[in-house]
Amino acid sequence: MTRSTKLTSKIRNLKDYHSRIINNVIPQPTGIDAANTLKYFSQTLLSILKDVPNIPAESYGPRQRDSVRLSIFPNLNYSGLYHAVLNMIDLVPIVQIGQLELGEAVLNVLGCLVPFLEHELLDSLPYTVASTLAIFPPTLHKDTIDLLCSNLLPMTLGFDGCVEPSYASESAAAIITMVFQHTDNGSYHSQILECFMSIKRDIIKDILSIIAYGPPSARAPAANLLFYYWPQLNPSLSDRRGIHYKYSAWPPVLCQRENCVNSGNCQAVKMCLNPALAIHSRDKPPPLYICSDCADVLRKDHSEYMMDILLPMSHVSTICENKNCKSKNNATLSTCFSIECACFNGNRPIRYCQNCHEVHHASQQGIRHVYHLSIPVIWSCTPEMQRYLMDAIISLLKEAQPLESKRSLEMGEELRHRIGEEDDMFEVEDAGERKLLSRYGIWLLVELCKPKDDIPIEILGRLLGMLFQWFDATAYLPDDNVGNALERLKSEYITNWLKEVNKSHLEVIVSCLLPHPVEYARVGGFWDTLATRTTQIKEGLNCFFCLVPYDIITFQVNNTGFRLIQNILLTFFLTVIY
Ligand SMILES: [Zn+2]
Ligand SMILES: [Zn+2]
Ligand SMILES: [Zn+2]
Ligand SMILES: [Zn+2]
Missing domain, CATH: 1.20.58 (Methane Monooxygenase Hydroxylase; Chain G, domain 1)
Incomplete structure (x- = not known):
């Protein structure tokens, strides 16, 4: 035959x-x-x-x-x-x-x-393999993630930063969501994300979309990892109180060479995509991963095939890692995942300050590196990115809302969790931890949405509407770590931001507080439920009273603030009467 x-x-x-x-x-x-x-x-x-x-x-x-x-x-x-x-x-x-x-x-x-x-079949394979995480026995999770990260993704997406979108690159958010949702091992989470960070330039968009639209069990790791890899988004780097996130590095790939000098017990440092090297592999399909001793042996014939591989990013520096950095301001804003830069940092992704980033990424070669910059302020983002960022902030602020209202809101989701295998995982995750996630939303709001003239008021109004619901949801916090961490944000951090909004867009604040706010400001809290008109007015008034202690509209000069409060209250009473 x-x-x-x-x-x-x-x-x-x-x-x-x-x-x-x-x-x-x-x-x-x-x-x-x-x-x-x-x-x-x-x-x-x-x-x-x-x-x-x-x-x-x-x-x-x-x-x-x-x-x-x-x-x-x-x-x-x-x-x-x-x-x-x-x-x-x-x-x-x-x-x-x-x-x-x-x-x-x-x-x-x-x-x-x-x-x-052929390419077309290959393109959908990463997502198909990731979706097996939902139905295969959990003991296979490690094999699945390894297959994705050390084989499928590098083989299908290559290393040009996915400038040309393909089905595989567009499914990044869905693949990462699958991993976050169906595995609770932090090292798998960092492994899949760092894998994508090394091959896809605009991965930040995918992370924000998971925070904005993903299931609860994927939102939390996405938010934690966003602030882990982009520490510049954290306004109080020194204040680590209450940050519970602990990074777990993924295990290194071991040498796969048939006659490995170290009997295969040694960490691989190089990878060969080319199938011509398969003959040196034991039972693994390409790419072939080899340790440095084996690389020395094979270098004679195959040096042009080998490329260095990245190691886990177990440390995310906040100061420039370029050894010859001479900048006065050496705070980091870029992370390069291309090996040409990472090799200066022991093959770990390297963090640069503004100046060093420009120096390394201006040349013809450097332009093509896969690096990640900070998120720009929301007003200068593309419309697509604006939408993701706004919805991510809203989704994070909603984490502070009591679970009952989320239950009715996301019935399908919650029900699946209660009968599914993740039952335990979701129950253990306590409400405090969830509420604390909302702090990330506040940070993104204050740092990236600084008010100024000539900005789309629909975005500002929606963010304000949600922020006021957040004040309502966090009005009665327990006197514990979580409660104190959130309360601390209100007294200065948020109030200073609101003062700025007050100066430039008082009318938007007022329009959000009225009994019948504009459409775009109806977000979060009771707006997500099927509340009656009466409940809406009651809840609206309640929300308004939650804001009073924080002087949100009274820091006006000439008592205009008091007159405004009077007017808003009057409108509420008139609405009730009619
Ligand atoms: Zn070896
Ligand atoms: Zn050979
Ligand atoms: Zn520098
Ligand atoms: Zn670079």
């Missing part, structure tokens, strides 16, 4: 397993039967890779790969195999015996298929 006919008949076996399991036909194949067939495919694909002739490194960029693939691999039904394997994913949670074996074999063969697939 030729390799091609054998492959076809084995694909037919897979389809047969699938229909017998789905239709409950006796005898039922076990997960182990299906896994053994899948192992045949992995071995076949690996053996093809080991026969591959030497491909010049420069002809194996992400764009040339399709033509390389056609010219060097035997003509087999790879896409047929790919679809048959994808079909097996749904079987993993329903087979009685061998779930783990089947899940593992599916992930394995998908990894081996990567060099053989």
Whole structure:
């Protein structure tokens, strides 16, 4: 039998397993039967890779790969195999015996298929693999994240910063959400995010969109990691009180070379994307990861294939890490994930001040680095980014609201949590921790939304409307760490910001406090529930009284503030009368 006919008949076996399991036909194949067939495919694909002739490194960029693939691999039904394997994913949670074996074999063969697939199929693979986190046994989480971070994402997205959007790069937010939502291991969270930070330039947009629109279990890690990797967003770097987030570094990849000098127990420092090196690998599909001793051995023949790999960003410096930095203001605002810069920092992503950032990223080479800058003030963001930032702030401020109102608001979400496997995780997460997340929203609001003339009042009004609901939700805080941390923000930090708004946009403040505020200011609190008109007025008045102790509109000169309060109250009473 030729390799091609054998492959076809084995694909037919897979389809047969699938229909017998789905239709409950006796005898039922076990997960182990299906896994053994899948192992045949992995071995076949690996053996093809080991026969591959030497491909010049420069002809194996992400764009040339399709033509390389056609010219060097035997003509087999790879896409047929790919679809048959994808079909097996749904079987993993329903087979009685061998779930783990089947899940593992599916992930394995998908990894081996990567060099053989055309771009269009490859593009959706990272998201498909990430979605198995929801249905495969949790013991496979590590394999799944490793497959994504050390194989699929570098192989599909390359290292040009994803300037050209593709399906794979556009699914970044969805993939990260899957990892945050279905795993509670902090090292997986940092691993997936740092992986994307090293290949996608505008990853900040994805993080903000997860905070804005993601499920609760993904919002919290997204917010914590945003402030971990962008510490300049934190206005009180010295004040670490109440910050509970602790970074966990992801475990290093170990050397995969067949005859590793250190028997494979050594941390890999280099990676080779080119399948021509597969012959040196034990049982792993490309890319091949090797330790520094093995790199010395292989360098003679393959030096042009090797690239250094990044190490975990276990420290995020707030001062410039360029050893020759001469700037007076050496506060950091950029992080470069390109190895050409990271190599100055022991292969960890490096943090630069303004000046050093410009020096390193002005040249033709430097312009192409994958680096991350601060978020600009909201008024100078693109409309898309403005929307994400505004919605992220609103979502964070809503974290301070009591859970009951969130329950009714996000019924579907909460219900799923209560019956799902994440039940425990969500219950343990206490209300205080959630309320504390709202502080991030305040920081983003005050630091990035400084009021000035000529700004879209819809954005300002919406943010104000939500901020007033936050005052309402945090009016009666317990006298503990969380309560004090939030209360401290009100007395000066927020009030100073509000004073500025008062000077330039008093009319927007007033319009948000009236019994029937403009549409865009109706956000958060009771506005998210199906409240009656009477409740709306009652709640609105209550919210207004929560603000009175903080002198929000009384710091006017000439007593205009008092007159305004009178007028607002009068409007409330008139509304009630009619
Ligand atoms: Zn080695
Ligand atoms: Zn070789
Ligand atoms: Zn510097
Ligand atoms: Zn750089």
